Amino acid sequence: MNTHVNDSDIQQYVLERSVCDSVIVEHIHNCRDCMTRAEQYAVLINGIEEQEAPVFDFNVVDLVIPQLPVTKPAKSADRWVVLLIAFVIITMAGVLIYYFKGYLKGMMAGMTPMFTYLIVTTVLILLLWLCFDMFSRYRKQMKYLNYY
Ligand SMILES: [Zn+2]
Secondary structure (H helix, E strand, O other), rough: OOOOOOOHHHHHHHHHHHOOOHHHHHHHHHHHHHHHHHHHHHHHHHHHHHHOHHHHHHHEEHHHHOOOOOOOOOHHHHHHHHHHOOOOHHHHHHHHHHOOOHHHHHHHHHOHHHHHHHHHHHHHHHHHOOOHHHHHHHHHHHHHHOOO
């Protein structure tokens, strides 16, 4: 081999000799230049590994926390929105049921009980699923908004 081994192969030789190509290992062992470069890399990598993790000589938390803007808790606003929506929905449902009581009784009388239960169950599941979906989407959007 006329050309020397490239840097990434030498780094691999220093870090993980077991996965290195045998041609590269052989070249490094026979070539003084490449062996020198591998030794330099070994010294460099050992130096990096032995370095202490950088630490500030002052308390960063005490310095930064007072400068951060105070965010208002969003929990109470969330609860009021949910309560308001629930109140409006329940009121509207109550008004509708009150005004269409006669029609509902006539409609129920014409159907078998099994069919009635099936409809009520389906409507309840759909309603719960829609409410849950709407609320989770609202929470997600509010979370995104809080980032900006
Ligand atoms: Zn070489």
